[in-house]
Amino acid sequence: MKIGLLAAKTGLSIQTIRFYERKSLLAAPERTASNYRSYSEDALKQLLFIKQCRALDMTIEEIKLVLETRANPENSCENVNTTIDKHVDDIEHRIAELKALQGTLVSIRSACDHNKKVKECGVLHQLDSIAEACSSNTDNESQLIC
């Protein structure tokens, strides 16, 4: 099958498929006489596997590692598990970060409930004063913000 059909079947764009080939996630396929890429069913399966991993937010390098491990059925799956574990950890951290950010934003936002002029805007004042505090202070409390 040619790349357009493969793209339609996987839901990936043609450029993305070529990009994965360049990144060695997907083996370079056979070519037709006119130099068109010609894919097997295996390529389709591989791409769906990759797509699934990307949906889990794995990086291309991580996916490459998993694919290499998977290539030999006698390998230990240890580093696949390690990769997933690290991922779970990373995402947990990111969620915590975003929640903290959310809290700060909501608190800042509450400083200006109505549309006012810039000079009266509590949101801008907050942004300013936090910045100033970070400039002059070295105590722990403001370090937390800065």
Place this chain on the structure above:
Amino acid sequence: MKIGLLAAKTGLSIQTIRFYERKSLLAAPERTASNYRSYSEDALKQLLFIKQCRALDMTIEEIKLVLETRANPENSCENVNTTIDKHVDDIEHRIAELKALQGTLVSIRSACDHNKKVKECGVLHQLDSIAEACSSNTDNESQLIC
């Protein structure tokens, strides 16, 4: 003050400061006779403000908008508030996404508790079977995963 001192005071790298100048977040400063950038205290304050906004995960374009709004005290602060509101929304979505991802990952991970061989690894089998389901099915349930 020269760029090195400004970098030390703000905690930003020299390259980042020059990068912000190129992106028009920070006005191009005066130059010394030997073409070194020479910054005022205002530049320091501006950079701290920018840093604060970046810590809130605002994009450079958003910060530019806020800075432009802030530049005229008689302006309405409406779009500052809109920017923050949109941000809060974006982060909420992102947190929801990450939580869903986390759930999927944990569930997949539970399929292989011990280090086994690749061919026996439940994690790999799960990744495979989800990918295959997405390949052949068009019903709503598997769409949710794919």
Place this chain on the structure above:
DNA sequence: TGTAAACTCTATACTTGGTATAGAGTCAAG
């Protein structure tokens, strides 16, 4: 005064995970 270290300058390339183009060649239908 000499010189070596530390600083600064511009310009360019690299990162991640793609997306978007130009310009050329190929294939199928009418």
Place this chain on the structure above:
DNA sequence: CTTGACTCTATACCAAGTATAGAGTTTACA
């Protein structure tokens, strides 16, 4: 036989910086 759909390579672009080379400048110390 030509038009439109498809494919090819190569290159540039996105965010938000980071890293480098190679050149010039300033500062500290002997």
